[in-house]
Amino acid sequence: THQPSAQQHGFAWRALDDACARVLPQLFPSxxxxxxxxxxxxxxxxxxxxxxxxxxxxxxxxxxxxxxxxxxxxxxxxxxxxxxxxxxxxxxxxxxxxxxxxxxxxxxxxxxxxxxxxxxxxxxxxxxxxxxxxxxxxxxxxxxxxLRNTELLRAYAKIDGRVRGMAYVIKKWAKIRGINSPSDGTLSSYGYILCVLAFLQTVPNPPILPSLQRLDLDWPNPKNPDRPPPERVPHPFDASRDVCLSFHDPDKTGSLADLREIAGRNRQSLGELLALFFRHYAWDVDYRNLVVAPRTACVLPKANKAELDCWPQNPHLAIEDPFETHYDVAHVLKYPKHQLVRKEFMRASKLIDDAAAQRVDPDLVLDY
Ligand code: ATP
Ligand code: MG
Missing domain, CATH: 3.30.460.10 (Beta Polymerase, domain 2)
Incomplete structure (x- = not known):
């Protein structure tokens, strides 16, 4: 099969945009x-x-x-x-x-x-x-x-409408495809949302999201130019560790308009972003060597993580929790369930490519 042309991709992306416009209003809560x-x-x-x-x-x-x-x-x-x-x-x-x-x-x-x-x-x-x-x-x-990671996700959701749009579509897709059940060895909704955030930080060009945890260190603070480093508190279930709960909260710092303006410099549509998301997690992620890490807005090498036993160099998806940085949110994904999730990313990506090549609606991806 030949790769679809740019024009053909445009066709599939617009069809996905239409599908999102149809399904999202039914997914958003009243x-x-x-x-x-x-x-x-x-x-x-x-x-x-x-x-x-x-x-x-x-x-x-x-x-x-x-x-x-x-x-x-x-x-x-x-x-x-x-x-x-x-x-x-x-x-x-x-x-x-x-x-x-x-x-x-x-x-x-x-x-x-x-x-x-x-x-x-x-x-x-x-x-x-x-x-x-x-x-x-x-x-x-x-x-x-x-409670804290809920606040972090909420802060990201407010920056750009495409964050919520993508997360709702991906959560629904994962539920329909039967790969959103941690008790069954597949990924939690929380895990999928972290994958969406990491994607929006690293793949679209220019990026749509920053790392709010990094911005906490980098954003200029006129009131306190010599801010002390963020506070670390004891880990609630593990006395041998501590965690840093700081992040840049746009609601508290009045930076939301700036962050929205920066996100808006990227004009890619929801349909295009979804197509790129599936392709990214289907083919482009180096699962054996890298950890998905929305804390840093870049992927981290598994080999460089301090707790190597938590980050074995196997071909499984690994997601660093934004606050519990030793904890793999995707640890429940073991062979063969990892393969199953990966195959679903591939299936969605192929459906979109086929739809582009044949100029048919990629409805099978968003067939809700
Ligand atoms: P849904 O709409 O499917 O219920 P959700 O956003 O409530 O999605 P869940 O996966 O049910 O997501 O998780 C609820 C909360 O529990 C998350 O916001 C997170 O704070 C926490 N949580 C869930 N799974 C994990 C995990 N594997 N590791 C750490 N925290 C988790
Ligand atoms: Mg829940």
């Missing part, structure tokens, strides 16, 4: 999405406080993270929530697994459906369905990094 979820959050929070799950009358706040708060949420998504003690200086005496078991009991007594307590997980978590709305929910008992 006003009600946030209202309904806030009602559930409040009800669950009251239930846990009534049951005194932190003990000795200590109050807790439930905070929402994941796709109900990161601007990448669609209607069917679960509601991810995390327990935070109401008074910040007030550390509960109970361990996270203990709080987790008490949360499970409180929810069970309040009539929650399908309650599953996972108190031995790295992040202890209770899964359940809200009895009034049927919404799938989870409550984790100590998850500050998830």
């Amino acid at each position: 006003e009600n999405f946030f209202k309904r979820r806030e009602e559930v959050r409040r009800r669950v929070e009251a239930c846990l406080n009534n049951a005194d799950v932190l003990g000795n009358g200590r109050r807790l706040v439930l905070r929402v993270f994941g796709s109900s708060a990161n601007l990448f949420g669609a209607e069917g998504a679960d509601l991810d929530m995390c327990v935070v003690p109401a008074a910040s200086e007030e550390d509960t005496e109970l361990s996270s697994p203990e709080v987790c078991r008490r949360v499970g009991e409180a929810l069970e007594s309040a009539g929650a459906k399908n309650v599953q307590v996972r108190d031995t997980a790295r992040v202890p978590i209770v899964l359940f369905a809200d009895p009034q709305t049927g919404l799938d929910c989870d409550v984790s008992t100590h998850n500050p990094l998830a």
